[in-house]
Amino acid sequence: MAGIGRLRDFVQGMTRLADAGPDEAAFQEAGAVLLRDLVAVDDWLPPACAVPGPRYRQFLLHCDPAERFSVVSFVWGPGQRTPIHDHLVWGLVGQLRGAEISTEYRLGAPGTPPHPGRRDLLRPGEVALVRPGSNDIHLVENALADAPSVSIHCYGGNIGAVRRHAFDPETGAAQDFISGYSADMVPNLWDRSGS
C-alpha cells in the first residue's frame, strides 16, 4: 500500500481548498480536478475498504475535522443498488474499479412514482458531479453482474451524518435517513515512517 500517499495528498489538497473558503461550486469544481487525479491510478485503496457485503457498503476514508467535506469508498457487490435518494450537499463520484450506473430522478405529484431521467455509466477514471437543486436525486447501481465495483465519493459535508431522504419508487414518499458508515475504523494516512 505504498500508494496510500495518494489519498493523503488528496485529503491535504481538499483541506487547502476548504481553508481557502471558496463558494460551494468552486470548491466542488476544484475538488473534481483533485479526485480525477486520485482515481486515475488504482493502487492505493486499503483492501479493508473494498470488501463487498450483503448490501452496498460505504467506508469512510476521511472526514474533515470541521466536517466541511468527507471522502468515502462505495463498494457494490453484483446486483447491488441504492434506493432513490438525495444528498443535500454537493457530491463528486470518481470511479475506481468496475463500473456503476447512476439514474437521475425527478419527483412527480404526491403519490406518484419519481420520473427516471438521465442514465450515466461511469467507468474507471471518470468523475461525475451531483448538486442540490440540479441533479441531487438519483439511484446508483453496480453495472457489473459478476464483479464488485468501487467508486470514491467526496461530499461537501460529513455525508454519513446528513439527515436526507430516500424516496419510495411507487409513491415518491420521502423517508428521512442518516446513512452512517459501514465500519468503525478509517485508514491511517499519516504513517510516513516507510517513505
Place this chain on the structure above:
Amino acid sequence: MAGIGRLRDFVQGMTRLADAGPDEAAFQEAGAVLLRDLVAVDDWLPPACAVPGPRYRQFLLHCDPAERFSVVSFVWGPGQRTPIHDHLVWGLVGQLRGAEISTEYRLGAPGTPPHPGRRDLLRPGEVALVRPGSNDIHLVENALADAPSVSIHCYGGNIGAVRRHAFDPETGAAQDFISGYSADMVPNLWDRSGS
C-alpha cells in the same frame, strides 16, 4: 462506545485552537485544558486502540490533515518501557488507565551516560507537558507490574513522522528514528447516525 464523541469533541477543539494560530506555548497550554477533560472519563477509547503487544504500542487516534497536531494512544504492557528519547515538538501526556513513570534525562559529555533527573508518576486524569529545550528527553515506563497502562498523547506535529532521537543509556549516543504507528487504521469519529 457512545463515548467516542468525547474524542471527536477533543479533535474539533484542538482543530479550532490550531486554526486560531496561537504560538506553540499557547497552543500546548490550551490543549492541556482540553486533554484534561478528555482523560477525566474512561469510556471512549475503542478497545482496538488499547491492546498491549510484545512492545509498547502507539495507536494513532487522529492526525490533523495539515499535521499541526496528532493524538495517540500509548499502551504499555507490564514491564514495558521506551528507550531514552526526545520529541522535538511539544507534547501532552494524559493518563487514562493504570499509571506510568516518566524519568527526565539530561545529556552529559560525549561518551558518557545521560543523567537521570526528575521522576514523575502519572495517575489517571493527570496531564503532563514536555517541551523542546526544557524537558524534551525522557524514558517512560509502565508503573504497574501486573496490568497494562494507557495514556493519551497529543503532540505539536505528526509525531509518527518526526525524525527524532533515541539515546544510548551507556554512551549517550544519539540514533535517529521515526516511530511510525502500530496500526494501519484509526478510529472513525464521524458516524453520528446513532446520536
